[in-house]
Amino acid sequence: MDGPVKTGVLTFHRCINYGSYWQARCLLDGLASFGHDAVLLDHASARVDRVEWRCALRPVPGQSGDRAAYRAKTRRFFEAFQALPMSPAFPLDAPHAMERYDTVVVGSDEVWNLSHPWYGRVPLFYGAGLNARRKIAYAASIGHHDTQGGLDGNLSRHLRGFDAISVRDDASASLVGHALGTQIEVVLDPCLAFPPGPEAGNTTGSPYLALYGHGFSPAFAEAVRAWARRRGWPVVSIGYRNEWADRHWIEAGPHEFATFMANAGAVATGFFHGCVFALRHRRPFVCEGSWYRGTKLRCLMRQVGGERHLLGPTPTMHDVATLLDAPLPSHIETRIAALRRSSRRFLRDALHVPAVA
Template sequence: MKTGVLTFHRCINYGSYWQARCLLEGLRSLGHDAVLLDHASGRVDRAEWKCALRPVPGQRGDRAVYRRKVSRFFEAFEALPRSPRFPLDAPERMPEFDAVVVGSDEVWNLSHPWYGRVPIFYGEGLKAPLMVAYAASFGHHDESGGLDRAWAQRLRAFDAICVRDEASRSIVSRALGTDVPVVLDPCLAFPPARDESWRGPEEHAYVALYGHGFSPGFASSVHAWARRRGWPVVSIGYRNDWADRQWIDAGPHEFAAFMANAGAVATTFFHGCVFALRFQRPFACEASWYRGTKLRCLMRQVGGERHLVDASSAMQGISRLLDKPLAAGIESRIESLRSASREILREALNAPVAA
């Protein structure tokens, strides 16, 4: 089928880029003619670029190097198969498709600072007889508040829904009165290949540091562990002054290779964990309140709960995580979930369309 993918595909964020690309390539692997729905908004662009040029609150400087990072993302965006551009707030101007897949990412996060409460992500105005949500998430939206009637009613227009975390499952189930499955993020369901030709920013092993807002205790523990190994700590995408190297201007392709070739990963981000799992890298993640919900769900899915730590975690516990390969059962659980997630998406797109 001619299939459009509606997601946050122009975010200056490694995870957003890769989840969009992997879902697109996953759909193509299932035999569909898939492209990204290339929505445009000056309001969104201004907010996105402002954040990209100063992504860490309170941190100044590095504007030129962050600008280079943005340029590399623009180059990557241009290489992806896309529909003709149309206004985000005028979906009636988008091309017609046989099906539209909404997701992954926080497409239903009503509190998102610039994409929140945009009706198109809830299916309004999409020009396709078949609408599917794959690995959609409400992000940090408070599940106890549920959805008000208007937003819940929009979700009823979807022919099939699957979500990325248990909190989103709870919100949808309460809103629609029916259960929905939890599936893997596209980066694990349709994982990117490993670039064997790439050798990394260092000649030898390194610790990949991805994220910001690390607590002093976590930073001290990771840095001490890396010193004992004789490995540098290399921060990608963001400045972390406690790292030995800064690689702020890396593009999304370099990010994937960087994670694949790391000796170990330390992160605060969801996709830091996803890529560590994808390439079977030892890792430790300090979960923030903003990302805690989806991180806890992911770790429960794959049996990796011990990889989530907090500021009070002992140095010994973090060292054990970084010292050892991933538990043998994690990869087998991912493979099982991968097979189930692909089948759920395949069946959703093969569903008969109501007249």
């Protein structure tokens, strides 16, 4: 590069969600590793804020209570947001007010989820109105959106304006590839491609099983509880209330979450980034899919060769013990290392960063 490249990252950077925070943070770190001093594009919308905060204060459908804990969690996220590099704010629905950038990187997260309840079909995430010389998509995802309907013509036209596109799962690659008539590369989520530094704190404390997610089936809950009781470990639920957990840490912020996952003895989750952080720290884990998250979990497990860790509909304690009593298989780390190299290569080439000899 002849000089500094003004780079913006367009993503869901103010969501009260551990995965959303860390994928944004890690993508900034990845860009920094290539010499780009990137900022998050601070799109603002009162409409989005209202629904985001309402969800943050009552994130589990049908569950009431814990409002003070969820409020404390939300405040910790606001504090973490303040430390991230941000562009001057501009209206989500009026992107012409944003500054000019040499490069904008769109992603990761479900930025192309047409069914997202408050960001779905916002043209900006498809490149419409981006004030940038170059547009790149890194690890974008359609999330749980049904691919049968395809992309409409306007969105496909916007995507054709990108200089380089990658996605983080097979379903997204199929939808976007079909719309554009080309093969789309699948890359790692930024939390695995550009993992954060060591988060571990005092690892000499008592072991615990980290529980991340909500809405688990009774069979999954009973199997995980039985395994933890046999081990003599407490089940500690982070970020959400699960009545079958031994302890709860609902108010944990994003940095506390990272430390918590790094120090866990094992992980049980139903969330994509629960699996990602277990993989990041080489922790034994089990996960349960759902209609909302099943697609991206299956894709991630196929990517890393961890299909066995996504349990079926009626798991037993034996199924859980088979996975949590043993370290992660070495082939998973080998697969992640190869994917990390190819993911970094995609972004380096897309940014036109010379390869180091």
